[in-house]
Amino acid sequence: MYYRHKGSHMSKIKAVLLMIGLTFVQTGFSQAETPSLTPFKAEYTAYRWGDALGTASMELEWLAGNQYSLLYQSKVSKFFLSDKRTEHSIFYLQDNQLVPKEYHYSRSGTGSDKQLDVTFNENQKRIQIKEDNDISTLPWRGETDNQLYRIALPLQLSVNKTQMNVSFINYRGEQKQYQIRVEDQEQIDLPFGELNSIKVKIVRQNSSRETYAWFAPELDYLLVRLQQFKDGEEQGDIKLTTFVQK
Template structure:
């Protein structure tokens, strides 16, 4: 359904405050979601980064009326390179569900995709990411003050290229306060009528404070940060 795809697209939040494993800071962020599907309603999304042995885990849990999405990735930092190890995505919408599991093998340069119980293996280049770790890399690149961002992502059983453009800064008011946030746009090509924007606060090490998506029909969907808790690594 379009709704579940929108909910996933709206949850493009990032989780890396430094360029090496020593710079990672565990945290939990809560967002308020607003949706327009012919009627308006709200939801909630929680993003958390935590340490698990020699790996890091970035997870997202979202609920809105009749849908839920649970997503996580396990990854390592190897010589400042993000290496996803395992990615899972689980969605439920009005009686239907979708499950996907990706297992990366960097010794062979492959990823095992298991979608709808139908596994297959494909080759991936060094530096390839999954649907959550590319968000980690984007935030890392913002910290490096880059202007454009291009990532190879294993998504939907194939390798896709994701592009983003840095547009400038705008003041954003949130329940946490006001921030002079950097505005980023998803580059979908000149003919696309869908528009996706994110605002990241430098004061919060570029954690996302707002996200907005405008569909072809003009309907809008948004996330706004509500709470932020910094936690201690074990």
């Protein structure tokens, strides 16, 4: 299942973290489709070549009114190399849509550290991006942040959507677009246990990467597995270990 190939250990760790941080979002719902958000915490193990390299966690919290927090953290290490990342979103559930307000990304460990802060201004229809000490702005045309797919896509699967367009600002501060399509229904074996799941594929243009994600209806369509390949070789695989609703 795992294919070893030549390259630095740092490149391999980066590949796993890039896979873990993959993004795909579509936030809109019709008025007849009323999403609900239940706070939870989920924990995952990250693998490469069958070896456990680290952990990841995702936590959704209700703040006040229609405002929520989504926190995602990952930590991967191999020998003397390490990589720790955090993504934190503040967003609203407004008129049956997930509306981003703030997004904060940080990375530390072996190599260069990175900090990114994104603010979505709904009144001015502008996005402010602060990357380290550089500040830039973009017109806001409905993009969401780098990680809200983890909430938005399960909501769409719950109302039987099979194809979704994506538009977002990634952790590099770049505008990106993908398409998502449902591939199949599968029973998968995870550290958490056996689960029935919906398998989806990220469709990219002009890319040799293939990414698959599995969502479990019995856990409110939670993301339970994420796997990425490049040029036919696996880059990483994260699997659910624990899940608790609050």
